[in-house]
Amino acid sequence: MRMLNAVWADMHFQMKQGFFLVYVIITIMYLIILSFLPKDILSIALPLIVFSDPSVLGLFFIGGIIMLEKVQGVLMVMVVSPLRTIEYILSKVISLAFISVLAAFVITYFSHYESVNWILLFLATILTSGIFTMSGIMINAGCQTVNQYMLKTIPYMLLFVLPCFSLIGFPYSELFTIVPSVAALRLMLGAYMGIVWYEAFGLVIYLSAMNYLFLRWTMHVFEKKIVYQD
């Protein structure tokens, strides 16, 4: 119940801050572009758009959210409230993943792309969103301004994005699947282009495990660096 309330409060805050409105605008923008793409290009562009924007939105917003909560004293209140760190982090992850899934589904549905595996799309979006949102919380530690946060995300983004080019294919390029973003993109592409069940199953298990590891790590960093500030 406490967890549900926290998620609801976060979603309410995000709505008030205009996240949903912005994503309506962005979704319309993508739909306009996608509607003019030929089918063969759409099959590549659609998963790339869903992966690169809605799934990653958590990384973009979480820095500002935590910084604002720090300034407003929310984090100090949280320490003495019954809400546990894991619940606080999960509520952020779930509420941002909700917008990701909503945007991903709307973009996909109105692009009239046939043969989408909706369950895989749902799992790929949620698991990608979780990893990026939790990365954002960890990057946030030690940042005093939004500019610092945005700049600190650049090397992490490069670390996540550059290995994705391995999907073009070259000798031993499969090894890059160990990078969570590559595994997530592979799963996302599979949701649109088809994927053998055992590969999809393996990727989901791997990404779930990575999400769990990221959660433990984020909890540690959040308590040590953000709440108690070393």
Add this chain to the structure above:
Amino acid sequence: MIQLIHFRNDIKRILRDPIMAMMLIAPLLLLTAFKLMVLLLIPFIYRQTGFDVLPYSQYILAFVLLTSSGMLGIVTGFMMIDERDGNIAELMSVTPLGRSGYLINRLLFASMLSVVYAILTCVVMMPGTLPLLSILFLSVLSAFYAAIIGLLIFSGADDKVKGLTFAKALNALAIFAFADLLPLQWFIVLSWFFPTYWITQLIKSPDSLLVNFFAFAVHAAWLYVLIIRYWRKKS
């Protein structure tokens, strides 16, 4: 004189703060990444799919110009939000610098950098294709655009999170730079009112007086409205 002192202090502050100094380099990194993409990725895409991206190089130049000056505008906007939260902006307004001096000081820094990066971008991305006058004019418009983005974020956002929401929404403005690629008449007409559309038009038709006039008019109108809004809004 006081403007100059503040400006010099700003540069000192930026050079001392490694993160801000890196922000100065970020547009250069962006330019390098796009140049490498044009040199390496475009031939690769052509070999793999037969699709030639080169005829769209004017759109790529417009995108790099807009992203780099937009980036500087966003940094300025957030710098101003941080200063408002820390009551520094209020403090500045009671110094001889004043509110207008503070605004000029902040926007001038991003705008001047935009001029330099815009010239560099035009020379590196499309060497020898644009006349010198058009490059200079594009750099002035880039300076306007950086100021527009900075002001939009600062005056539109009450806090950091709203600033990020604004920054995200402002990215969508880039779509108007590609408006004439889409066969939608209503969309092209809508794009006329946005600065980003005119940057592409200016790159495509640098000699057209009408395009030059409208490009300047739209940028100036946006900047004028935003400055007036800044003045009317109580800090």
